[in-house]
Amino acid sequence: MAVNQELVSLSAVELRRRIGGKEISPVELLEACIDRIAAINPAVNAVTATCYDRARREAAAAERAVRQGEALGLLHGLPTGIKDLEETEGLLTTYGSPLYRDFVPAQDNAMVARVRASGAVVVGKTNVPEFGAGANSRNGVWGATGNPFNPLLNAGGSSGGSAVALACDMLPVCTGSDTGGSLRIPAAMNGVVGFRPSPGIVSVERRGLGWTPISVLGPMGRTVADTCLLLAAQAAPDDRDPLSYDAGGAAFAVPPPVDLGRLRVAWTEDFGQCPVDAPIRAVMREKVQAMAHLFARCDHVAFDFGEADRCFDVIRAVSFLARYREAYEKDPASLGPNVRANYEIGAKMTLADFAWAHLEQTRIFRSFQETFRDYDLVLAPTTPVSPFPWTRLYLEEMNGEKLRNYYHWLAPTYFVTLATNPAIAIPGGTDHAGMPFGLQVVGRFRGDRALLGAAHAMEQAFEAIAALRRPRPDLAKLTKPTPELKSIVTHPPVLDARPSGHATSGASV
Known part of the structure; x- marks a missing residue:
């Protein structure tokens, strides 16, 4: 158990390096994340629907690929959380709305498909406000997500579940989206990183108003480098998104040096x-x-x-x-x-x-x-x-x-x-x-790459300055459930619902 707890605290970049170097197994890492979710999630309610059986099969396949010397993707073997506004094949996608409490999509949306293609192991969904509207991740399907520094306080939104899962070392990377601050606000409230990229870098094929740049998809991580790694997997053009363009996604994988x-x-x-x-x-x-x-x-x-x-x-x-x-x-x-x-x-x-x-x-x-x-x-x-x-x-x-x-x-x-x-x-x-x-x-x-480079350099400098260093929650205080977080749930979703077509896409703050 001690080794597992140490494992989940490592950065996504370090975990990916160790997987590629055959120092750790994707199966071992997944089980460590599942153990952490089981131990901490009842106190903060960040991770909602899960797909552990499928994740275990994918982690085993990822382990075989490493052993056989196959080419590995940017996120190979990394357990990943998907914000519950994004459609995931065979995995409950509620948008935080009772209207869709039983909706199981028949396919991944384009961004989720790109993340999977990069080797990510999707573990589950992360909580949101209803249809992403508001900066308080609470809804009538799953309840509220609590701040890990105090579960009775707001975790922000609309990517609140993703931010809390990261802050509590449940998952090394999580996706998010942003209209008026949905990547940035929960990151700020939970001591992690949220990046709103320029519109078009991460294509959004589901956006109804295709010419409007107000809403974007983007990455979250515990560090800027982790966030860059996920962005490199997300970034790609799509001819269903008229604002999308080829920004050279792989170039985002490592933040550039900045003085x-x-x-x-x-x-x-x-x-x-x-x-x-x-x-x-x-x-x-x-x-x-x-x-x-x-x-x-x-x-x-x-x-x-x-x-x-x-x-x-x-x-x-x-x-x-x-x-x-x-x-x-x-x-x-x-x-x-x-x-x-x-x-x-x-x-x-x-x-x-x-x-x-x-x-x-x-x-x-x-x-x-x-x-x-x-x-x-x-x-x-x-x-x-x-x-x-x-x-x-x-x-x-x-x-x-x-x-x-x-x-x-x-x-x-x-x-x-x-x-x-x-x-x-x-x-x-x-x-x-x-x-x-x-x-x-x-x-x-x-100027996305220059900004990421500057943020990475600032993050490193801040670690040496007590007043600016990243705070971390006391996870030992999160070992007991917080029943109040589920108090607004009307009735639980049906976790084995059949695919029922596509729903109206959610917004984000």
């Missing part, structure tokens, strides 16, 4: 107008002070994001109108409060609103790119508050002021979504409440 001492860095607490809790503002200033010496320059910079809140309202609402009109018109009560709220916002809008929003997003894009004439990176808080109890579906007010809607507290990430620049959340120590603090690092337009 931090040559970088010019801009930083902000709020991009000029995002609601940010006063203590987090103070924490951000402290973090900048602790890291400023690493860079050639580190300047506080003002930004003009215009009417970004209203712009995001419109663009987001259009996506929800496209996805959920049929379900809403049939029975509004079949959709949760977050999905209904987005749909109803959109139903009140006009074509003039839609035209204005695209004009405003273009203006925001062009204004933000001007920053990179003088700077290489932009730093900001990923989340504007410390994790709050998961029983609060969302944050209603901040600093004594009422917020505009259920996702307004996510503005520091959805402002960056509007600009379309690549962005990554990396651990930056803890906040004023002792919870993980995630630093959002934004790169140049389509």
Whole structure:
């Protein structure tokens, strides 16, 4: 058992090296991950539907391939979690919605197929909010996912289950997706890494509004290097996605070397107008002070994001109108409060609103790119508050002021979504409440590789600075179940359901 526990704590990059070098067996690694899930998942509820029998067969096949000297993929033998918005062949895919509690897809979607083709062993699904709407991974099918630093607090979303599975060493890599922060927010709240790539690098063949870059798929890992390894497997063009292009996926496998001492860095607490809790503002200033010496320059910079809140309202609402009109018109009560709220916002809008929003997003894009004439990176808080109890579906007010809607507290990430620049959340120590603090690092337009290289260099430098070092949960405190997390489940899903066609694809925050 001691060897197994040591094994699951290794990075994905190191595990893949040891598998390729015949130092460890994929079968041994899978069993170690299953043991860790059995021991810890009842306390945090991150992993939902599982497929252990199939995973064991695939791990055994991966072991044979190593022994026979076959060519090995980037993720060969690595146990992997798939966010429960992605269709997985023969494995329950609920989108966190009671409408699909028994849905078992007949095939993998394109991204999952690419990950499997790279040698990954899919172990199970990871929890989400209903249809990915919101930054609190709770739903009526599986219940809530708890933060491993305190299971009664929010783990973020919508890739919350993936982030927690990583933080607890249940799985070495997990997939995610991001509309307004769904890769970055849960990574920040759980002390791991979440990368929102430029739209088109990871093709999304299931996106109904194919020309809209608001939603992307992407990787999560415990380190930047692990995240890069998964991205290299995910990245590929697909002629069903009009935004996709060949970005040279294999080139992402290893982050490029970057000299931090040559970088010019801009930083902000709020991009000029995002609601940010006063203590987090103070924490951000402290973090900048602790890291400023690493860079050639580190300047506080003002930004003009215009009417970004209203712009995001419109663009987001259009996506929800496209996805959920049929379900809403049939029975509004079949959709949760977050999905209904987005749909109803959109139903009140006009074509003039839609035209204005695209004009405003273009203006925001062009204004933000001007920053990179003088700077290489932009730093900001990923989340504007410390994790709050998961029983609060969302944050209603901040600093004594009422917020505009259920996702307004996510503005520091959805402002960056509007600009379309690549962005990554990396651990930056803890906040004023002792919870993980995630630093959002934004790169140049389509500057994904340079951003990943800089984030990797920052991560390495942070390990030598106590105030910035990645926090880790005390897993010994997570050995008892947390019954409250299942309290919102109406009735359990049918785990042996038959394939029943394709469902409407989920969004993400």
